[in-house]
Amino acid sequence: MEASLSHGSREMGHMKDFLLKGVALSEDESLLVETVRDLCRNEIAPRAAEVDREEKFPWDNIAKINEMGLNGLFIPEKYGGNPISKNAWFMILKEISKACPSTGIIFATTSHGCHPIVQFGTPEQKKRFLPPILKGALAAISITESDAGSDAKAMRAQAIKKSDGYVLNGTKSFVTTGDVADILTVFVKVKEENEIVGLTPFILTKDMAGLRAGKIEKKMGLRGSSTSEVILEDCYVPADHLLGAPGGGFKILLSSLNSSRPNIA
Incomplete structure (x- = not known):
């Protein structure tokens, strides 16, 4: 059963990689995706098994994501963010999730929690609550x-x-x-x-x-x-x-x- 599940996960991963091949990105977005991929390969992936095994909240991984300013990817430029295309966003989220699924879901959850404020908040609410998220708040x-x-x-x-x-x-x-x-x-x-x-x-x-x-x-x-x-x-x-x-x-x-x-x- 375990082997079957592992095989299925690999197949799903291969399918996602296939679907994302050939996706058009700007030069800046391509560079950002490659930078995130390097971070994931060198810093996040090596600790993923330990994070899951010990049920350890990956604060170090979140800090590294914040150092790169990645929370700004889902915050409007008007409030200090640096939004990117959906294609680039999905590729970055894929790289983080592939390296450490727990870190990926935490990062994605911050974008989910931010969405109602970005889309429906008043200007005053956005000015109050978005800058802390930009700086790394969850x-x-x-x-x-x-x-x-x-x-x-x-x-x-x-x-x-x-x-x-x-x-x-x-x-x-x-x-x-x-x-x-x-x-x-x-x-x-x-x-x-x-x-x-x-x-x-x-x-x-x-x-x-x-x-x-x-x-x-x-x-x-x-x-x-x-x-x-x-x-x-x-x-x-x-x-x-x-x-x-x-x-x-x-x-x-x-x-x-x-x-x-x-x-x-």
């Missing part, structure tokens, strides 16, 4: 609950409107890097005047009172990348941390899922 996105995956109707976590903000309560499940993320986009149902308005995302920071990590999952693979519960216990969030309009989160949720799927593939 971002994550929190959708799933124990009885709800991406099914918005089944979500139970709620945000109750107060005069100057919202109070969040609930438990989110299977959040990649949920225990270490600096910035977390959390989807909950907003309740105003005893009525559910609808699904709404909020931008949370790890220092907020009432926000904590719960159970850390034990996994068969990607063991260097943590997956945890995110617990909200009377977590007060200022109104200016709300993304979009109250109840307008379904469109943002779909956009976030659609953005993440090619990266996962």
Whole structure:
């Protein structure tokens, strides 16, 4: 069985390499991909087995990625980033994931967590939250609950409107890097005047009172990348941390899922 799985993984890797051959890149993008490939070959891949075996979060790998400024690849130039084409992005993500799958999923998760802010945040939110990510902060996105995956109707976590903000309560499940993320986009149902308005995302920071990590999952693979519960216990969030309009989160949720799927593939 193990040999069969290994053979299947190699075949999938060969298929991805084949699909990416001949992809058109600019000269600068080609140079960047080659630089990332060298980093992965010399610095990241040699430690991948240890990272997985010991369930060790690869902070050193993340630091090396940050030294190269790779978080800037998914941040608009207006906010200090250096975005590249989708083709170049997929090739860079492939190189990192091939060298160390745990490091790849952590890097991809920061781009996923950043996406709602980039696409739907106000100018003030972008100015506040994107520069820390550019400098190396980890971002994550929190959708799933124990009885709800991406099914918005089944979500139970709620945000109750107060005069100057919202109070969040609930438990989110299977959040990649949920225990270490600096910035977390959390989807909950907003309740105003005893009525559910609808699904709404909020931008949370790890220092907020009432926000904590719960159970850390034990996994068969990607063991260097943590997956945890995110617990909200009377977590007060200022109104200016709300993304979009109250109840307008379904469109943002779909956009976030659609953005993440090619990266996962």
